Structures are given as C-alpha cells and as structure tokens.
Amino acid sequence: MESQKLENLLNVSLQVTETERKESLILDSGFHSDTKQWDLIIKYSGDLSSISDYAAVTVLQGGYAIVTLNEADIPRLTANPLVEFIEKPKTLYTAVNTAVTSSCILNYRHYSNPELPDSLLGRGTIIACIDSGIDYTHPDFIDDSGSSRILFIWDQGAAGTPPSGYRQGAEFSREQINAALRLQNRSEREQLLPHWDFSGHGTAVLGIAAGNGRASNRNYPGAAPDCDIIVVKLGTPDASGFPRTLELMQAIDYVSRKGAALGRPTAINLSFGNNYGGHDGESLLEQFIDQIAGIGRTAICVGTGNEAAAATHTGGLLKTGQTEDVYFSISPYETNLCLQLWKQYVDDISISLITPTGIRVGPLVTKNKTVKVSAEDMELIIFYGEPSPYSMSQEIFIDFINRSYYLQPGLWSVHLEAQNIIDGKYDIWMPGSISLNSMSRFYYPDGDTTLTIPSTARKVISVGAYNHHNNNYATFSGRGPTRLNQSIKPDLAAPGVDIMSTAAGGGYDRVTGTSFATPFVTGAAALLMEWGIVKGNDPYLYGEKLKACLLKGARRRGQQHYPDSQWGWGRLCLEDSFP
Structure with missing residues (x-):
C-alpha cells in the first residue's frame, strides 16, 4: 500500500517486482538485489536510536540521515513518528560536453610577493571538490616544498577505514598522501594509497578551481592556486556506474564538517546533477543543501548541467x-x-x-x-x-x-x-x-527550465557556461527559471568551452561543459573569502552575502535585460565583486 510519507518514486519502486525494477532506468537505484536491502534518505526530528535495531544509520546535519534496511522493515520506518519523509536515491551524471583572465582574477595574483594587500591566491581557504576523485600525483596539487596541498581524500568506493560517522569508503590524510608521494615505485605508491581518478573529470575540475600551474611553469594556474584542498570521490554502488544523491549528501555533510572543524572558510564545488524531480528546490536533496549552505562559512557552487540543447x-x-x-x-x-x-x-x-x-x-x-x-x-x-x-x-x-x-x-x-x-x-x-x-x-523541446538538480536549490550559486573566446552563451548550458516559483537561475555564467586544465596522468587537456564553468566560480568564492574572512576585511563574506557580491559584480552585455534564464545576472567578474 502506497504511503504519503514516501516520495512518489519510492512508492512506485516498492509496488513493482524486482525484475521490473531491474529493467527500469530509475526505479532500481538504492536497492541491493543481493541483500534485499534499501539505502534511503530520511528527514527526521528527535533521536533515531529507536530504529537502530533494524536499520544502519548515518546521521547528517540539519535533521537528515541515510538509512540501510531490509525492504520488509520499510513499513516500520514509515510508521515511526520521528520520521517525517523518505526518499530513495537518484542517479547523478557529470555535466561534461585562458579563461582566468575573462573572469577578472589575474589582477589579484602576485606570486612574487603574495603578502601584498591586494594579492589573493586562496591562502587560508579550502576548496572541496565532490567529483570523480583526483590525480594526487599531479604537480599542480603539490606545493613548491613537495608537500601535497590536499588535506583529505575520502574515496567512498575504496576499501579501508571510512571517516568517523560514515559507513563506506576510505579516508586518506595529507600525511598519508605525502608518504605515497615519496615512493618512486608506482605500484608501491598505489598499494599504500589506492585512489585513482579514472575519468579525469575531478582532476580537471580541481585544476580550474585550485591548480597552481607548477607543471606548466605557471602558464595554466587555477583560480585559487594556494588554497588547501579536500576531495571526495563519490561512490558508484549502482550497476550504472554513476553515483547517487545519497553519496552526494554524505559528501556535502563531510566537507561541511571538515571546514567547520578546521575553522576555515570552505568553497564547495559540485559538477553532478540529474533530471528527476520538480526542478523547484523542494526535494530532500535540495532542502538539505540549502540547510548546509546556512551552516558555517561556506559557499556551494553547482553547475546547471548540459541539457538545454538535448531536447529532454x-x-x-x-x-x-x-x-x-x-x-x-x-x-x-x-x-x-x-x-x-x-x-x-x-x-x-x-x-x-x-x-x-x-x-x-x-x-x-x-x-x-x-x-x-x-x-x-x-x-x-x-x-x-x-x-x-x-x-x-x-x-x-x-x-x-x-x-x-x-x-x-x-x-x-x-x-x-x-x-x-x-x-x-x-x-x-x-x-x-x-x-x-x-x-x-x-519533438518540440523547451530549452528553458533545463537546469539539472541540485542547481535548482535556492542557496547555492548556480553556474551556467559561456564561450569566453566569443562571449556567446553556450547552447548546451542548462537554463532557468526554476519550475514552481520561476526563480532566476543560473545565478551567473563562467567560461565553460575549450578550457585548458589538469589531466589525470599528468599534463593538461582541453575540456568543455558546465562542469568546468563551475570551478571558476568556486575559485572566485575562495578568493573573496580569503579577502573578507582570512584577511579580516569582512568576516561575514560567505553564504548569501558572497553570492550577492558575485551577482553585483557580474558583467552584463549591452542592452540585454538582466537577470535572464541563460546568463542569470551576467558573467563572473571577481574584480567588480568586492563589497
């Protein structure tokens, strides 16, 4: 029997056969056919100890949790008065399809004298990238002393010891990363720290946001080349090989807690999204992200996806x-x-x-x-x-x-x-x-409201892509507005076509997509927080205030009306974004 405490998709999934679930593109996500268990997302209030006898629980911030339980126990979970709403995870997809100058960032980079008052390199800030991992051996993520700039890697799919409070994957510290870097033998290094970025997506994203350009003699630096880095490689437990919203929520919770524990302003980069949902900011994932955006000194930047020209x-x-x-x-x-x-x-x-x-x-x-x-x-x-x-x-x-x-x-x-x-x-x-x-x-598609979830969340900075070579909006870039309340998204656009960035395995490669526009904004957010929080110019320059500054500083074209469904408030320009 369907329950109104369960989201629609979970109701459907529980009413079909296991064979039908397996044949579906979307219904099977969250179900483990070998154990007959479900991974679910819940919103709750109170103490969850009452469900611990039949469910494994990972508690997140803001009244959310991840639970794993037998399908037969879902009615018990549903009947618990502390549980307010339950969703199943959805599959996420990457948004793939000399831009630092176009974003007005170079004026604040002084390698020869980083102590100058107007020098901004990201020092004292953290950029957290939730993606496909990182090539931690790439020179652009190692400082001039030979030490890794990566504080932590949480590989959700690796075997090992997970971070405290979580139930999957392995966490690696900077000390472990440095120990691996000192090993010359590749097989020994990989045995000591078994983490790889097979697709290269996360490595390219981080190169744009945080690479220091050491492998190119500083020719291809990222936006915040001296920031520290936290990496989460999203786990891919589904047969599709793609991560789920469940892994994403845990990753966001993890990096938010790390930033708070370290007392550091943190810019979080998300380049994954999906099409399932109302595109109105009202799913548990979107509400959870809005909650995290209001905790600590953070800025969450999300790409709008590449669906505008896909006719979906x-x-x-x-x-x-x-x-x-x-x-x-x-x-x-x-x-x-x-x-x-x-x-x-x-x-x-x-x-x-x-x-x-x-x-x-x-x-x-x-x-x-x-x-x-x-x-x-x-x-x-x-x-x-x-x-x-x-x-x-x-x-x-x-x-x-x-x-x-x-x-x-x-x-x-x-x-x-x-x-x-x-x-x-x-x-x-x-x-x-x-x-x-x-x-x-x-046959007759509508390119508006094609931004992917969770770029529809209210308190994130949603980023579209444009071609900085000709200043035209990228036709693939997801467009707003949101569906229900017609909120303007994206918030702004950044370069996302033919971008040179770090390649897994060494060197550089060119990449295109809103995945690679987003890290420009993430890096700019880190620089603003360095100026405001680390350097003491404005201790409240984070969250919605930081977003407001970026929107005010965005560059607008001629007589075009702003904000609009493609450009938002305009093109990213750090130079004009200081309060």
Whole structure:
C-alpha cells in the first residue's frame, strides 16, 4: 500500500517486482538485489536510536540521515513518528560536453610577493571538490616544498577505514598522501594509497578551481592556486556506474564538517546533477543543501548541467477544454525510458499515451496508486502522485519497461485534455541525455527550465557556461527559471568551452561543459573569502552575502535585460565583486 510519507518514486519502486525494477532506468537505484536491502534518505526530528535495531544509520546535519534496511522493515520506518519523509536515491551524471583572465582574477595574483594587500591566491581557504576523485600525483596539487596541498581524500568506493560517522569508503590524510608521494615505485605508491581518478573529470575540475600551474611553469594556474584542498570521490554502488544523491549528501555533510572543524572558510564545488524531480528546490536533496549552505562559512557552487540543447524537456500552458499532443521519439535500441509530468495539483488534466502504431493507452486514471498497463510488447508503470508536505505540485510518473530487451522505437505522444484549469502550466522531463540514445527526445523541446538538480536549490550559486573566446552563451548550458516559483537561475555564467586544465596522468587537456564553468566560480568564492574572512576585511563574506557580491559584480552585455534564464545576472567578474 502506497504511503504519503514516501516520495512518489519510492512508492512506485516498492509496488513493482524486482525484475521490473531491474529493467527500469530509475526505479532500481538504492536497492541491493543481493541483500534485499534499501539505502534511503530520511528527514527526521528527535533521536533515531529507536530504529537502530533494524536499520544502519548515518546521521547528517540539519535533521537528515541515510538509512540501510531490509525492504520488509520499510513499513516500520514509515510508521515511526520521528520520521517525517523518505526518499530513495537518484542517479547523478557529470555535466561534461585562458579563461582566468575573462573572469577578472589575474589582477589579484602576485606570486612574487603574495603578502601584498591586494594579492589573493586562496591562502587560508579550502576548496572541496565532490567529483570523480583526483590525480594526487599531479604537480599542480603539490606545493613548491613537495608537500601535497590536499588535506583529505575520502574515496567512498575504496576499501579501508571510512571517516568517523560514515559507513563506506576510505579516508586518506595529507600525511598519508605525502608518504605515497615519496615512493618512486608506482605500484608501491598505489598499494599504500589506492585512489585513482579514472575519468579525469575531478582532476580537471580541481585544476580550474585550485591548480597552481607548477607543471606548466605557471602558464595554466587555477583560480585559487594556494588554497588547501579536500576531495571526495563519490561512490558508484549502482550497476550504472554513476553515483547517487545519497553519496552526494554524505559528501556535502563531510566537507561541511571538515571546514567547520578546521575553522576555515570552505568553497564547495559540485559538477553532478540529474533530471528527476520538480526542478523547484523542494526535494530532500535540495532542502538539505540549502540547510548546509546556512551552516558555517561556506559557499556551494553547482553547475546547471548540459541539457538545454538535448531536447529532454518540454512544457506548455493549457486552458480549460484545450487538448494538446506532446510528441516524443524513442530511439532504436533504447532499453529504458521514463517520463515525469509536473503540474499544479489544482489543475485537472486527462492524460493518455499514443503508441507508434496508433494504439491509445488511457486515459491514465489513478490516484496515489501504481498501475501497470501493457502496450507494444512493453509494460508501462504509471503513478499519479499527490502533493507532499514539502511540495504543492503533482507528479505523473510513467516508466517504460521492455519485455524483449529494447523498447518500441518510433514516434509516441502524450495526449493531454485540460478539464478544469486554474494555473495551466505543465512540464515534462526525460532522464538526462547522458543516459539516453541521441534519438530519444521531444519533438518540440523547451530549452528553458533545463537546469539539472541540485542547481535548482535556492542557496547555492548556480553556474551556467559561456564561450569566453566569443562571449556567446553556450547552447548546451542548462537554463532557468526554476519550475514552481520561476526563480532566476543560473545565478551567473563562467567560461565553460575549450578550457585548458589538469589531466589525470599528468599534463593538461582541453575540456568543455558546465562542469568546468563551475570551478571558476568556486575559485572566485575562495578568493573573496580569503579577502573578507582570512584577511579580516569582512568576516561575514560567505553564504548569501558572497553570492550577492558575485551577482553585483557580474558583467552584463549591452542592452540585454538582466537577470535572464541563460546568463542569470551576467558573467563572473571577481574584480567588480568586492563589497
């Protein structure tokens, strides 16, 4: 039986078979088929000791926790009055697809005399990168004395001793990293400190935010070349090979606690996101990040993703009595797909699906109940959600489950009949394009509200990308506004096209994507906190005040109206951002 204490997606996941979950792109995340256990995110109040006899608990800040328990014990967890709401984890994807000058940072870099009053190199600050790890042997993350600039690495997927208070991975200290660096034999070094950045994504992100340029004779330094560094390599327990929101929340909690314990201002860089959710700041992940943003002296910078040109979002405005067909294609050889339609609960809309052969499925009439329908040698799993204590919106979730390995390709449509409309706005998302074949797309996409979650959180600094070679906005960069309250996002844009940065294995390479625009802002945030907090010019220069300064200092183009859904308040410019 579905429970309103569970989010919609978790309700669906618990009502389908294990085989159906396994065939789904999104329902299986969080479930361990070998142990029949779930990893879940809960919001709670009070003392969680009452659930410790049947659940393993990792307590996070702000009234959130991660629990692992048998599926049979979920009703007990749901019935606990201290547990307010429960979500399952979602899969996260990276936003990949001589810019320091464009961001007005070089004017504050004086290597020859870093003690000058206007010299800003990030000293006394921490940049925390939550990503795919780091090549800790790269010269750009080692200071001139040969010591690592990395304070800690938490590899969530490694075997070893996890940080205190957490249940997975291995934590490595600066002392352990330095001991590994002193070993000349690579196999011995890797045996002592078994951490790798296989994709190179995190290494490139950190090179932009914090690299010191030693491997290039200072030709390719990052924004804050003298800051200290904390690295979290997100674990990837799912078969997809991608991390989940659950790992991300623990990582944010970890670096926030580390910064507070060290008494250091901390700029946190996130370059992961996903398309599942209302894109309105109201999921537990987004609310948790907003809570952390208000704890300690932090700034959290998040890329808006690369979905603007991917045709994975569409939407419209309906009036009573109006009908509309939303066309989308399923690519040949597509194995998984789901749609999520979000609308105001006050609106009554009848929804049907039209298959490529003209079969009409629907109207899909359910209420807070999972329904299974057969069509085109596939199974459709449908769930009409209800508002939650944290959201006034209604979600209609449709999952396409194959019965013969591939989904039925061709032109599909969602047929909408507006019956009683007060607001009329609706949005539909597919999963992120990195998880789909290129021909799975909406025929008439909407590039607005394509920013990925959690860049939709209210208190983060959301970063879009532009091409600093011609000052044009990058067509792939996720755009705002947010869905429900139409908040302007991104907050600002930074260079994200053809950026030279550190490469795992040594040297440098060129990278593109909002993943690589975000660390410019993260580095600029560290420099502002160095000026304000470390140097004593403004001890309150963090959080929302720091964001306000960056928005005020952003450079705007000609007669263009600001803020807007692409540029936010303009292009990052540190020089004009001091209060």
